[in-house]
Amino acid sequence: MPRRGLPWLLGLVALIFAACGSGPVSDDLRGVALAEPTPKPDFTLTDTAGEPYHFAEETDGKLTLLYFGYTNCPDICPVHLAQIAETFEQIPQLASSAEVVFVTVDPERDTPEALRAFLDNFDRRFVGLTGTRDELEQAQKAVGVPVAFTVEEDDGTYSVQHAGQVFAWAPDGLLYAQYPFGTRQSDWLNDLQILAEIPARGA
């Protein structure tokens, strides 16, 4: 065999080993992996077009990313969304099989229009959801995050304390990992590709 065939052969062997996969998916993930993947919760909220959005049904079979935030948040909320959008720009086929859902925890200020304008800064495909205080609380409980609450400041403004991590369900409907603020761009790139490859159940 010519010498230059060797790297190619090694590459093939590596690929076969990678495909066989010796460990669970979580070994290759760089996010905060769950010891046991958990099923997707169900809740219904309202999208920016005013239509009901059944989370489990709408995201069925898709790589699903969920984040609770608010549009007045200038520090961490935009960074998460920009990182996801950047990953989609790098791997466009990821975006076509994924659903990115941003749920407001500040329904008074985040009108459907404000939500849409905010999300369009990142990707027009991102879904924005709102609801009554009660509905939003149910959604957060269903996902298992501490319910966000409002902190009043002396000058009459307020901020919202909320879960800071993004949740990622693979197409099989299982939550494999969470992504806290500070997740590197290369980690998003690595993990979203791995998660997108997990086939939907029955597929």
Next chain:
Amino acid sequence: MVLALGVALAACGSGGGNGPSVSEARIGEPTGPNAALYVTIESDQPDRLLAVSTDVAGTTELHETTTGDDGTMSMTPVEAFEVGPGDALVLEPGGKHVMLLDVDRLAVGDEVSVTLEFENADSLTVDVPVVGVIEVLGDDHDHHDH
């Protein structure tokens, strides 16, 4: 690029030699009503950053984002940030920052004049570049750690 600008700004700002000097100043492109300003400030003398003013925002506040054990993040207004010898004040995403409320429409590449007010030192006016949302993480945002 941001770093180069920061160095240039630091050179401008350090006039007195031992007063505060700033580097890596940047504003994230606004995606809503508010934006955040990040900067690193060094000073040979103990001092406090008391306030930040700029024409492009309705008001500004000094804030600190903190993460709880349960992953909950909260933003708290702070009266002043300490800066002193050997202890650079680093404002960065997910931590201390200056919140610009009711901010004007700004685009990547814009330069914003910002005045930093200190307890002891003279105030400093610097031109701060507006950068993309991911770029606020800094030059090596791919190696960003907390």
